[in-house]
Amino acid sequence: MFLSIFLITLAYLLMIWLEVPRLVVQKKWRDLTAFTCLLLPAVVYSYGIILDLPLPNPTDLIVSIFEPLAMRLEQVLGPT
Incomplete structure (x- = not known):
């Protein structure tokens, strides 16, 4: 390690x-x-992975942000 x-x-x-x-x-x-804002989370996340810390899945954050938008668009445009 x-x-x-x-x-x-x-x-x-x-x-x-x-x-x-x-x-x-x-x-x-x-x-x-921009370099700093992208590098700092990468550093923290990579150390967390190496140290086997419980880390949140970034995909969950993206889904929680865009799922309400997708549901609203589906209501407006109708199901595909």
Whole structure:
């Protein structure tokens, strides 16, 4: 498990080392914000998987968001 954590940490640090300085120099603050907002959940989720923590399924969140919309569209448009 230690090796897995080390390799994941190394991979994320490599991604940060390659991307962040370029984004800061070019003053691409929106891109840096998007990179950070996508990387942080990925880091947390990957550590959770390695440590066998009970994690929520991201698909459940997507279904809970779009299922009411799909049901409403079905009411308006009729069943397929």
